Amino acid sequence: MSAQGSYFGKDQSSQFTTNTLLGTTVNSDQRTATKFNRADQTLKLDYTDPLSDKVTLETGAQYALNDVGNNYAVRNLIDGDYVLDPDLTNDFQYDQKVLGVYGTGSYESGKSGIKLGLRMEHTDLRTLLTTTNEGNDRVFTDLFPSAHATHKISEFFSLQWLFAEIDRPRLWDLNPFFNITNNYNIRTATRTCSPSTQLLPSSAVSSL
Numbered sequence: 001m002s003a004q005g006s007y008f009g010k011d012q013s014s015q016f017t018t019n020t021l022l023g024t025t026v027n028s029d030q031r032t033a034t035k036f037n038r039a040d041q042t043l044k045l046d047y048t049d050p051l052s053d054k055v056t057l058e059t060g061a062q063y064a065l066n067d068v069g070n071n072y073a074v075r076n077l078i079d080g081d082y083v084l085d086p087d088l089t090n091d092f093q094y095d096q097k098v099l100g101v102y103g104t105g106s107y108e109s110g111k112s113g114i115k116l117g118l119r120m121e122h123t124d125l126r127t128l129l130t131t132t133n134e135g136n137d138r139v140f141t142d143l144f145p146s147a148h149a150t151h152k153i154s155e156f157f158s159l160q161w162l163f164a165e166i167d168r169p170r171l172w173d174l175n176p177f178f179n180i181t182n183n184y185n186i187r188t189a190t191r192t193c194s195p196s197t198q199l200l201p202s203s204a205v206s207s208l
Contacts, residue, residue, distance in 0.1 A: 001043075001044065001045045001046075002043075002044045003041075003042070003043045003044070004041070004042050005039070005040060005041040005042070006039070006040050007037070007038070007039045007040075008036075008037070008038050009035075009036060009037035009038070010034075010036050010037075011033075011034070011035050011036075012033070012034045012036070013031065013032065013033045013034070014031070014032045015029075015030070015031050015032075016028075016029060016030045016031075016032075017029050028076070028077075029076070029077035030074060030075065030076055030077070030085075031074070031075045031077075031082050032072070032073065032074050032075075033072075033073045033075075034070065034071065034072050034073075035069075035070075035071040036068075036069070036070050036071075037068070037069050038066070038067070038068045038069075039065075039066075039067045039068075040064070040065070040066050040067075041064070041065045042062065042063070042064045042065075043062065043063045043064075044060065044061070044062045045060055045061050045062075046058070046059075046060035047059050047060060054107055054108055054109055055105070055106070055107055056105070056106045057103070057104070057105050058102075058103070058104045058105075058106075058117075059101075059102065059103045059104075060101075060102055061099070061100065061101045061102075062098075062099075062100045063097075063098070063099050063100075064096075064097070064098045064100075065096070065097050066094070066095070066096040066097075067094070067095055068092075068093070068094040068095075069091065069092070069093055069094075070091070070092045070094075071091040071092075072088075072089060072090060072091070072092070073089045074088040074089050086131075089131065090129045090130070090131040090132060091129070091130040091131055092127065092128075092129055092130075093126075093127065093128045093129075093130060094126075094127050095125075095126045095127075096123065096124070096125045096126075097123070097124040097125075098121055098122070098123045098124075099121070099122045100119060100120065100121045100122075101119070101120050102117060102118065102119040102120070103117060103118055104116065104117030104118075104146070105117070111151060111152040111153075112149075112150065112151045112152070113149070113150045113151075114147070114148070114149045114150075115146075115147070115148040115149075116145075116146070116147050117145070117146040117147075118143060118144070118145050118146070119143070119144040119145075119146065120141065120142070120143055120144075121141065121142050121144065122139075122140075122141045123138070123139070123140055123141070123142070124139050125137070125138045125139075126138075145163070146163060147161075147162070147163045148160070148161070148162050148163075149161045
């Protein structure tokens with residue numbers, strides 16, 4: 001059983017100046033300011049039972065909490081003053097709670113081995129753009145099967161196949177106001193992404 005937590009926060013500001021080299025002069029100078037904070041807590045419990053020299057069962061659970069705030073402001077230079085742009089300014093709040101329970105069984109004999117598993121995740125995800133009061137609350141449960149097979153050809157060479165990896169949307173995949181390089185380069189995201197399972201390609205591993 002283990003528990004861990006972390007916190008990170010930063011304030012960041014930038015100023016962008018645009019110079020027109022050809023054509024009509026357009027004043028598009030901007031200032032941006034970001035106040036970011038993130039708190040993560042994780043509680044894990046794992047249990048392993050070697051039934052024999054060849055068969056092993058594993059089970060466990062994990063509860064993870066992620067609390068993030070990203071206050072983003074953009075100001076445009078208008079008539080000598082930097083004026084707040086309400087269309088590109090907002091405070092994004094991200095609150096996620098994930099309960100995961102898993103079980104796996106593995107079998108190894110000689111040069112070959114296989115491991116099969118299933119993971120259940122219950123997610124309570126809430127996002128809110130506080131300035132415009134746009135919320136997106138989602139509660140869902142997913143099942144993620146997994147499989148891992150290996151075969152050792154020699155002392156220095158083995159083959160592996162894996163179907164297991166969970167592709168979970170990151171905070172920046174959900175934050176509509178992530179990054180503005182200038183008013184011509186704006187990166188945004190969608191708040192409706194969902195986790196998925198990926199089929200990873202087979203691989204050959206060489207150990208020297």
